[in-house]
Amino acid sequence: MRCSDHVSPTEELITLALHICSLIRDIDQTVPADGAYHVVRFPFGDAESSDAHEMHQIEQPDGHTIEDWDSESRSGLIWPSVSGWASLTAMIQWESGNYSELRDRFVRDPLDLAEGSDSTATDHRPPSPGMQCFTKHHQIFVDPDTPLALAVAHDDSSGRRIVHAQFKLAIDDDVA
Structure with missing residues (x-):
């Protein structure tokens, strides 16, 4: 018996939709040597x-318009299109430096635009030889009124560059 034999001709097939946003940064971003997350x-x-x-638009859902994406932290926000169970994925590549620790996290509402900042999946990483390349994955519930971001920090004595980054969100809207 085949799986399709269990579906009667009058039953509707249910299609689950994934809402996806995939961001890539190929231009260096300097992260200050202040120990704070950016x-x-x-x-x-x-x-x-x-x-x-x-989910990542110049005209933000709260009415703010981004003038310069490379200098405004709001350009790092993903505003979920629906509520649901979401997979967050990131890749971060730092230049080599004099680090003893690199930090990264996902943050709900990092700029206090909704209910207040709430970080999750925080990692503190020792450096490896050469360039620092990391990936991360975490799953959380999301809501359209609460933007998400990827935030990073380091403990070097001078500003260091992220040379490549990716931030991806996939929402299963069937789980709310």
């Missing part, structure tokens, strides 16, 4: 990997 900023439009569900 939102990784991402370009808009053709420089994005994918934003079919309009």
Whole structure:
């Protein structure tokens, strides 16, 4: 017996939708040597990997318009298009430096625009030889009223560059 034999001709097939936003940054971003977390900023439009569900827009859902994506922390925000169970994925590549620790985390509402900042999946990493390349994955519930971001920090004595970053969100809207 085949799986399709269990579906009667009158039953509807259910299609689950994934709402996806995939951001890529190929331009260096300098992170100050202040020990604080900083939102990784991402370009808009053709420089994005994918934003079919309009979760990373110059015109933000709260009415703010981003003038300069490379200097405004708001350009690092993904505003979920629906509520649901979400997979967050990131890749961060730092230049080599005099680090003893590199830090990264996902943050709900990092700029206190909604309910207040709430970080999750915080990693403190010792450096490896040469360039620092890291990936991370975490799953959380998301809501359209609460933006998400990838934030990073380091403990070097001078500012250091992120030379490549990716931030991806996939929401299963069937789990709310």
